[in-house]
Amino acid sequence: MLLHQGYVELYHHGFLHIKSAALLCAVGLGIPSAIHRCGGEATISDLAVKTGVHPAKLSYLRRLMRALASFGIFDTDSRKPDDTDGSSVVYTLTPVSRILVNDGDMSPLLRLLARPATSVSTFFAMEAWFRDGGATTLFEMVHGGVPPWSLTKNDASYNEAMNDACAVDSGFSMDAMLEEVGGKGIFHGLTSLVDVGGGHGAAAMAIARAFPHVKCAVLDLEQVISKAPGSASDGTVQFIAGDMFESIPPANAVFLRHVLDCWDDDHCVKILGQCKRAIPTRDAGGKVIIMNLVVGYGPLENVVKETQVLFDMYMMRYGGAEREEQEWKKIFLEAGFSDYKITPILGFQSIIEVFP
Ligand SMILES: C[S@@+](CC[C@H](N)C(=O)[O-])C[C@H]1O[C@@H](n2cnc3c(N)ncnc32)[C@H](O)[C@@H]1O
Incomplete structure (x- = not known):
């Protein structure tokens, strides 16, 4: 019995790469939006018509949808119990596919996470990277020695994929967060805030909307700031091109969302050192607000635990890490901060307030 269990699990794990590729294909075909346009339920022939799948591929589309439904991406309901070809099966949206429908569309995030050239391919070089004694990151090994934040400068499509993914991800999660x-007072009492590595400003704009009296700014690299859409420069948020390792503009608080996990401990201490120079003392209201994972925090469900460790491996290829509390504490103390407070949010992430 145990042998059989292992046998099934081996197949299961070996096939997992098909799961994200199948989801990426469904998003590329526009299946979630097609179901939405059909009033929330669609048959295979409805889907073929709405998505442009060739009629010769109907039976393959049914198999793709059966797989995605078994992963929980779609729900199914058969209108005819004796249906043998699946033509009466109706597909509906689930919480995952609902956020992939046009409005509030999170597909740029999926496209980045499962991007063949900069994500998937890097992991197939992992074994060679583990055998190599050098300091080159897995990402650099696959990209001819170029680190991710230089590749965004040299490769316009990667820059766009990164900026679009970050914009929808922060736009989606900030209002909810x-x-x-x-009511927990994290942003209360602030008069100014700089979002360091803030991309196209979706997070800063959400904070400015919720707390109009807080003067918000975004600092990011030139290749990111220069591509920020016009609507982002409506005056509510100031955009600054610069390098966080060189200097951070002064503010009551520095906000760092999904930035420190891109870096190893030494770089994080340097970034946090620049943050400390930019903010006033704790008594004067100074703090750094980090939005990231704290591995081990959050609900104990398997999907949360697995997502946290997969996130860690995703950042490992940059030389970064998703950290446990003790690992965070070590870099805070090394950067000269005295105290911190963790508030778990959104199921698998946390806000960490760090005080000078
Ligand atoms: C993973 S993205 C996070 C973006 C945004 N904070 C979010 O949560 O969506 C990391 C950001 O750090 C920026 N970054 C990398 N190196 C930087 C540097 N030296 N100075 C300023 N920003 C930098 C990148 O351009 C990118 O926008």
Whole structure:
């Protein structure tokens, strides 16, 4: 019995790469939006018509949908119990596919996470990287020695994929996070905030909307700031091109969302050192607000635990890490901070307030 269990699991794990590729294909074909346009339920022939799948591929589309439904991406309901070809099966949206429908569309995030050239391919070089004694990151090994934040400068499509993914991810999660922590005083009492590595400003704009009296700015690299859409420069948020390792503009608080996990401990201590120079003392209201994972925090469900460790491996290829509390504490103390407070949010992430 145990042998059989292992045998099934081996197949299961060996096939997992098909799961994200199948989801990416469904998003590319526009299946979630097609179901939405069909009033929330669609048959295979409805889907073929709406997505442009060739009629010769109907039976393959049914198999793709059966797989995705078994992963929980779609729900199914058969209108005819004796249906043998699946033509009466109706597909509906689930919480995952609902956020992939046009409005509030999170597909740029999926496209980045499962991007063949900069994500998937890097992991197939992992074994060679483990055998190599050099300091080159897995990402650099696959990209001819170029680190991710230089590749965004040299490769316009990667820059766009990164900026679009970050914009939808922070746009989606910030309002939910602000609602969740609203009463907990994390942003109360601030008069100014700089979002360091803030991309196209979706997080800073959400904070500016929720706390209009807080003067918000975004600092990011030139190749990111120069591509920020016009609507981002409506005056509510100031955009600054610069390098966080060189200097950070002064503010009451520095906000760092999904930035420190891109870096190893030594780089994090340097970034946090620049943050400390930018903010006033704790008594004067100074703090750094980090939005990231704290591995081990959050609900104990398997999907949360697995997502946290997969996130860690995703960052490992940059030389970064998702950290446990003790690992965070070590870099805070090394950077000269005295105290911190963790508030778990959004199921698998946390806000960490770090005080000078
Ligand atoms: C993973 S993205 C996170 C973006 C955004 N904070 C979010 O949560 O969506 C990391 C950001 O750090 C920026 N970054 C990398 N190196 C930087 C540097 N030296 N100075 C300023 N920003 C930098 C990148 O351009 C990118 O926008």
